[in-house]
Amino acid sequence: MSQKNDRQNLMDKITSLAKRRGFVFPGSEIYGGLANTWDYGPVGVELKNNIKQAWWKFFVKNREDVVGLDAAILMNSRVWEASGHIAGFNDALIDCKACKARIRADHLIEDSLNIKAEGMTPEDMTKLIEENNIKCPVCGKKDFTNARKFGLMFKTFQGVTEEDKNIIYLRPETAQAMFVNFKNVLSSTHKKIPFGIAQIGKAFRNEITPGNFIFRTIEFEQMEIEYFINEKDWEKSFEYWQEQMASWLDYIGVKKENYSIREHDKDELSHYSKKTIDFEYNFPFGTKELYGLAYRGDFDLTQHQEHSKQSMEYFDTENNRKYIPHVIEPTFGVDRSVLAVMIDAYCEEEAPTADGKTETRVVMKFNKNIAPVKVAILPLSKKENLSKKAKEVFDLVKTEFASQYDESQSIGKRYRRQDEIGTPYCVTVDFKSLDDDAVTVRDRDTMKQERVKVGELVEWLRKKLS
Ligand code: ATP
Secondary structure, X not given: OOHHHHHHHHHHHHHHXXXXXXXXXXXXXXXXXXXXXXXXXXXXXXXXXXXXXXXHHHHHHOOOOEEEEOOOOEXXXXXXXXXXXXXXXXXEEEEEOOOOOEXXXXXXXXXXXXXXXXXXXXXXXXXXXXXXXXXXXXXXXXOEOOOEEEEOOOEEEOOOOOOHHHEEEEOOOOHHHHHHOHHHHHHHHOOOOOEEEEEEEEEEOOOOOOOOHHHOOOEEEEEEEEEEEOHHHHHHHHHHHHHHHHHHHHHOOOOHHHEEEEEOOHHHOOOOOOEEEEEEEEEOOEEEEEEEEEEEEOHHHHHHHHHHOOOOOEEEXXXXXXXXXXXXXXXXXXHHHHHHHHHHHEEEEEEEOOOOOEEEEEEEOOOOOOOOOOEEEEEOOOOHHHHHHHHHHHHHHHOOOOEEEOOOOOHHHHHHHHHXXXXXXXXXXXXXXXXXXEEEEEEOOOOOEEEEEHHHHHHHHHHHHO
């Protein structure tokens, strides 16, 4: 089978496992779905929460120089005027006149010519598509409209009348709330530069192109830090945050060989940025942005100072001078993190069955710190005395470790289910347990089994899962 088919198969396998085992379901499925929306199921929500909590610990709780924020999604529209989103946050679209497919012009150029189209005008894109005889990826014809801009922000109305003056927007990024609250955070915490404000929250973009599962959705979550610095330190700080982002990827189990760093070319950079890099992951559908790191200069705070007429200056007591801080912005997509760790965790292995044959075992080898379920308690049979003993063991571990109790179907099927959701340890309670007060613990990765005394189980798990 060709490599391309292998990678496509991998995506199909992950999407179907995600549904089968309760990681991710198609949004509004019983009504035929809603394009580019997905719902996290019982296992998926645990995985996603573990990633968010690990991020908060890694970048906020464990540091002295970063504080948190949880701002409202709906903000005064003037925020988006100041940030430049109302005027400039749009994609260039073209329509195929033959089959009516609506396509992002930059993606079409990038996929067909293997060049980056960020920063090009719609006119440039139209010309490039014509000159290179690019065909519609859906029907193969060459009959496009001109490229034109399409706003990405979702609009709604505040109040009872749907008039222009009542328009408000669902935020397309979490970042602006950190700038708008810069002075509030400063005066309430007395932080000294350099320091950062971090936030995890929903963002919304009216994306019209096919999303590749949870890679590109219209509603998604971001984890962002705005790190305020003195201009002279920007290069050092940029390098530092690049290293921190790489350590984070290692911490959640994204393998080094599966991602790379790409620096934006000069003509691709936003006008206010001197340097931007993307952490690109080798997704089955292509190498695409996972996270971004940008040096934004003093653009955002200056814009908000001009538009709000409120000072965004920082007073440097050591040097007795006021200045508008510069910003380094590390930005992380939660959903793209979930997707990358699922792809990296997915393994198929040949494993022996109870009757001496072999079968293909699908196992999600998540890093233990983010695995959605840490321990499964499995009584060997549904006999009453075994269930009772197993429930006692479950009660013992469930308060400290995310645990599942499962007594339905054969033990082989239950192991397979736990492997597919990536549970590091399966604890089997058998008839011998009633006599020796011990259980068998099976390791997800090695499938080795170890007998552990019930009284020592919590401590044993603590050591293994720490
Ligand atoms: P892309 O080029 O893929 O559209 P972007 O450059 O517009 O992404 P940013 O504005 O830098 O993305 O957003 C920061 C992060 O938010 C991205 O690195 C990504 O992880 C995540 N993100 C952005 N758009 C989406 C989306 N539509 N769905 C899911 N995650 C997203």
